[in-house]
Amino acid sequence: MKPPVPSKRHTPAVLAAKRLNRGAAMLATSVLLDSAVEHYRGAFHNPAMLAPIATSLAALAGSLHGHGDDKQQRHAKREAIFALTAATGLAGTGFHIYNAMKKPGGLSWQNLFYSGPVGAPAAILLSGLFGLLGERVRDADPGTTPKICGLxxxxxxxxxxxxxxxxxxxxxxxxxxxxxxxxxxxLLPVTMPPAAAAMMANAACGDGRKNRWFSRLWLRMTAMLGIAGVGFHIYGVSRAMGGWRNWRQNAVDGPPIPAPPSFTGLALAGLAALALLRDHPED
Incomplete structure (x- = not known):
């Protein structure tokens, strides 16, 4: 590990790391609440169902700690937390695919609809990845372009x-x-985010010096979509039989209220990525 570097609050690398921490924190919060509800519905019949709750809570704590850290230097304990978080998300994705396939009919629409959501554990994987990216960006030598595997x-x-x-x-x-x-x-969650994904793919491969003002605007709209989705899901719960008077059942079986902010977390991470390209456009 490099010797400590004096705090530089406004260093672009530190600011970018903090932005990535914000995205990781939002994703971790979404997973923490969503997995708690969904696995409570499953009565925690498998002790491994506690893992995403524990790791997402640790990722949230690590992200908040990183957001308050002004040092241009990676933090070994945070990095370990984020690596564990990413590994947990990867393992959870495998568990959910396995659970869907072992049911009668295998990997069918019925099982994809009503088994554990295959894509849900990927959110905790992404939280860990963005946390790790933040640590690597923070560890770049002052005045140099942050690199990940030479890129x-x-x-x-x-x-x-x-x-x-x-x-x-x-x-x-x-x-x-x-x-x-x-x-x-x-229809909004299946139209706006894919458009944002296309813009981010273009940013990954295109001209780093391009002024991507429209991409930043679209990402901010995607972030707001995630917040608005919470309101829509709350409304969806209210429309179930008994509404919020029967919250013990409807909040568990209705549309998942904590899930939409995953879009917000990804949009925040996307804004951090665009800021990195703006500040360090060269390859």
Whole structure:
């Protein structure tokens, strides 16, 4: 590990790391609450169902700690937390795929609709990845371009954001298809995020010096979509039999209220990636 570098509050690398921490924190919060509700519905019949709650809580704590850290130097304990978080998300994705496939009919629409959501654990994987990216960006030598495996960190973060947006939108599309898109607003999570994903893919491969003002605007709109989705899901719960008077059942079986902010977390990470490209456009 490098010797400590004096605090530089306004260093671009530190600011970019803090932005990535914000995205990681939002994703961790979404997973923490969503997995707690969903696994409570499953009665925690498998002790491994406690893992995403514990790791997302640790990722949230690590992200908040990183957001308050002004040092241009990686933090070994935070990095370990984020690595564990990413590994937990990867393992959880495998568990959910296995659980869907072992049911009668295997990997069928019925099982994808009503088994543990295959794409949900990917959010905790993304939280860990963005946390790790933040630590690597923070550890760059002052005055140099942050690199990840020899590549411009802004391009890497843009690519990860693009993939994350596509995956999260696909998961939302699957569940909204199950709901027959009965509310036209249910189309927004399957249209706005994929457009943002295309813009981030272009940022990952295109001209780093380009002024991507429209991409930044679209990401901010995507972030607001995640917050608005909470309101829509609260409304969806209220429309179930008994409404919020029967909250013990409807909040568990209705649309997942904590899930939409995953889009907000990804949008925040995307804005961090674009800021990295703006401040360090060279490859």
């Amino acid at each position: 411009n960190a802004g391009r890497v973060a843009s690519l990860v954001t693009s993939i994350g947006l596509l995956g999260t939108s696909g998961e939302a599309g699957l569940l909204h298809f199950r709901g027959a898109f009965q509310n036209p607003a249910m």
